[in-house]
Amino acid sequence: MTAYDDRPSTHTGDGSGTHRPARPFRTVAFGVGAVLAANSTPTPLYVTYQERWGFSAGTLTTVFAVYAAGVLAALLLVGGLSDRIGRRPVLQGSLCALIASYALFLAADGVTWLYCARAVQGLATGVFTGAAGAALADLHPRADHRTAGLVNSAAMPSGLAVGATVSGALAEWGPAPLRSPFLVLAGVSLVVLAAISAWVPETVAAPGRQWSRVVRLQPLRVPPEARREFLVAAMGVAVAWAVGGLYLGLAGSLVKELLHGSDSFVAGLVILSMQGVAGAAQLTWALRWSTVPDRVASAVGCAALCLGILAVASALFTGSPVLFFAGSAVTGVGFGLAFMGSSRRITQAAPLARRGETLAAFFVVAYLAFSVPSVLAGLLTTRFGLVHTFYLFAETTALLSAATAVRSVRLDAIHLS
Template sequence: MDGDRRRWRQCLLGGAVFAVCMAGTTLPTPLYGLYQEKFGFSELMVTVVYAVYAFGVIGVLLLAGNASDTVGRRPVLMAGLAFSAASAVCFLCATGMGWLYAGRLLSGLSAGLFTGAATAYVLELAPKDGASRATFVATAANMGGLGCGPLLAGVLAQYAAWPLYLPFVVHLALVAVSAVVLARLPETVRDRQPLSTVRPQRPGLPPQVRSVFAPAAIASFVGFALFGVFTSVSPAFLAESLDVHNHAVSGLIVALAFFASTAGQLAVGRIGVARSLPLGCAGLLAGLALLAGALWWDLLALVVASAVVGGVGQGLAFRGALSAVAAASPPDRRAAVISMLFVVAYTGISLPVIGVGLLVGPIGLEGAGLVFIACMAVLVVAAAGYLLRRPARAHA
């Protein structure tokens, strides 16, 4: 019993480190308006800056997504914390767009190192019979951390001094504490190899994973696409169309989507993985419809409802996807397979964002959002149909 308590404590501490890193990746979200005023760049540049982060994630996942399976979880996570700290330093030193690009790229590198490795690490730190709860800890740390970033930055930017500096100083302090915590946690990879043995991984999946990966990947792509566009352009929509200039409110609305995702993930244990994936797609479709209404009628209440409903749908789909993939993966390939799932997810979080940014100029922010919603709705319906025909077979 004492051993189980110790392992759960370690699992939760690992999840806290995971959350701190992910919070750093969304910290600039409510601050982009201030950066636009300071540096005078367009809405397209906001989406490009946002997408640079996703390209950094995808690059690391493809080149070193399996690194922690080889050299160990802790060294990779320490490197991720170092990149996260470097990203915060770039934002603190920002005197032009180049610093923002560098900061977002470094943030993407940190998230790329963390996503697969930290998820696998949290699962391995938990007791052997706690896979379901550990999966929730990992996914909640991921999404909860992403939600805490804009909330923290928005509150500090609105109610404290130095809005473009204090959030990153606070994050640097949290990263330092996280490094100390991580150094005290045990390594879970027994057969570790030197760093020189790490090779870029080719896109590929073990045979036993392929049957569950396709529906998991579809659900992840759609959910992350919705989050990508929501977090990159919603602050501008709130300011331009709804006259909401309070950074704390802007950060809270974005955070609600991620917190709702955590609530959706919690519900998977009761409804099961197979049902959570199609139900998650239904929630995403409802969230898209609410967002379309918000854009059409300029209603703040529908923006909030879209964040909550779409977030719950994303949480149902994402935890179901992760549970299915993790359960089917062999232990020595688990981080690599999870990384491949995140490659698909972060493709969803980057390409649609750039598409919206390109459309803002000719048809405006609201028109671009409606085009995005229409495209994602088609994809959600197709994904739900596929999931109903070929449900995932895994344990929650």
């Protein structure tokens, strides 16, 4: 998943930005979508891996969570690396690492290989998205950082949706179900690498190539004046990403339970119905209701999460695929708006000089929520079964979503009074 970079731009171009070509910006934006597509590519394949190698649901979710651990490591240890050594080498190097992770997937003959592949993939994704977010802000043709941030944000769910759908189709009808998705990814990544090398200029003014400072611990601090907003924003993003993580980790298992048989393509469609709608919701809100306060987007998103996850739980109870996909779509609206509203709230609340470390703390909360509940769900599944575990998760998520929406409204009432 993506992270924002709110450090001041170090773009070397003119201040007007009217003469910047659009191709470099579009190239990096496409790269973000392609890299995030790789994140969801394994999702439709997990059940096949599980059936072939005989590991438990708990192991499945820890394989998924290793990815988040890799992203967290990138966020905490090499955040801002592109500011120190330049955007291009970071984008190029992280793409090479991603291609190496696909090679690990292709060579996998046991669960240990999956752990290694997901760890490398997570680390490379975290490094790439951090540099790409900064590059998009630098390269936007009109120097519009808000639009650049929107493109970066919307590329995340859009890439996730496309990656899972294509992977599911290849796994269901392709010649090598566990290999063809990663061969396609490798080909796309090579194209992105070539395009960045050919078309994307360096935007850091005289990067120092400070290779001795590649690893630097990112401080996590929330300034006192932003703590109330941080609490509400963190609650919103935690609920949203917990749901997103559970979908990416257990979509195949949920489909198997609902249809009484595995179907990789349908598992991909589950991610499409959730993450694709999330991206559309973000773009629609930004384009049609850009003047509506971010607190409204956050509250509406939390309410939609509450309704959507309860609908999905009801679908599992009644065995209704139609209700399942409808609930997933509503959940996607909630995910997109809650994430967008929460991230904008904390960005606006944090002082500019402290914004980087505040956002780092925000995304640490997000990635912990992305991974820890999924691991717990996997462990509980081995004891109570998938459906009962999902009921518990849905009830907890619905309560937290409702509480977050109420707290958000109350905090805004305090600010307005």
